[in-house]
Amino acid sequence: MPDPTTKRGLSLTVTRTLRASAARIFDAWTRPEHMVRWWGPTGFTARDVSVDLRPGGRFRITMVPPQGEPFMLGGEYREIVPGVKLVMTWRYDGPGVTDHAESVVTVELAPEGDGTRLTLTHVFAKPSPAAAQYEQGWAGSLDKLEAALVTPTP
Amino acid sequence: MVNYSPDRLDRVFGALGDRTRRAMLQRLSRRPHSVTELARPFAMSLPAASKHIRVLERAGLIRRRRDGRVHRCSLDPRRLKEATDWLAQYRKFWESSMDSLAAYLETLEEQPDA
Numbered sequence: 001m002p003d004p005t006t007k008r009g010l011s012l013t014v015t016r017t018l019r020a021s022a023a024r025i026f027d028a029w030t031r032p033e034h035m036v037r038w039w040g041p042t043g044f045t046a047r048d049v050s051v052d053l054r055p056g057g058r059f060r061i062t063m064v065p066p067q068g069e070p071f072m073l074g075g076e077y078r079e080i081v082p083g084v085k086l087v088m089t090w091r092y093d094g095p096g097v098t099d100h101a102e103s104v105v106t107v108e109l110a111p112e113g114d115g116t117r118l119t120l121t122h123v124f125a126k127p128s129p130a131a132a133q134y135e136q137g138w139a140g141s142l143d144k145l146e147a148a149l150v151t152p153t154p
Numbered sequence: 155m156v157n158y159s160p161d162r163l164d165r166v167f168g169a170l171g172d173r174t175r176r177a178m179l180q181r182l183s184r185r186p187h188s189v190t191e192l193a194r195p196f197a198m199s200l201p202a203a204s205k206h207i208r209v210l211e212r213a214g215l216i217r218r219r220r221d222g223r224v225h226r227c228s229l230d231p232r233r234l235k236e237a238t239d240w241l242a243q244y245r246k247f248w249e250s251s252m253d254s255l256a257a258y259l260e261t262l263e264e265q266p267d268a
Binding site for chain 1 (some may be wrong): 257
């Protein structure tokens with residue numbers, strides 16, 4: 001069923017070709033033991049991940065930015081097609097800032113060469129007050145980016 | 155830090171969250187148009203088109219100037235830039251998250267039984 005929120009609002013799309021199977025990437029997005037290992041931008045760490053992977057089920061992730069207070073990301077799964085597509089609502093909940101409107105994140109996977117093309121779309125019907133919070137966390141993480149790129153993940 | 159005015163951004167999002175209004179903006183990005191010219195490609199009455207134009211005007215996305223009996227609309231790119239700067243925060247978040255994901259997948263590649 002088409003989601004009305006995806007028809008309205010501003011959206012951004014990020015695509016990436018990854019050297020892994022679609023099944024493995026889907027697991028990385030949906031299984032807590034994988035999610036804590038990578039979720040979030042470089043310099044951020046994820047902890048206390050809970051996932052109820054079914055349409056209408058919720059997920060919740062505690063994010064620790066390189067600077068400032070931890071914050072919560074969470075939402076509700078709208079559509080789950082293993083290895084192909086994941087649609088979820090998205091809400092930021094941090095110190096002093098809470099999204100009053102959920103946005104929608106869609107992750108689509110398609111085979112490409114010997115890898116998988118990932119297309120992520122984030123659609124906002126309303127502006128989120130959390131944008132500035134992301135920026136604050138970023139100020140610190142950009143400094144660490146270069147170092148992190150040459151240090152392999154344990 | 156970029157200062158986002160929530161009310162102003164709300165109006166910009168509301169205005170941009172409509173296909174007709176986005177199409178109008180796209181045409182205005184090439185050159186100014188009269189209200190009649192803007193309404194023409196859409197199957198809608200002039201009052202309906204005017205309503206869309208008023209929403210764009212209230213959001214500060216366009217300016218309307220009276221030129222004799224003709225209303226000329228032109229794009230004001232400042233508000234649009236504010237909205238795209240706002241979106242850029244999320245783009246950075248996701249671009250870097252995809253870097254993290256790619257790096258993590260590489261570590262799994264080295265242990266095929268993972």
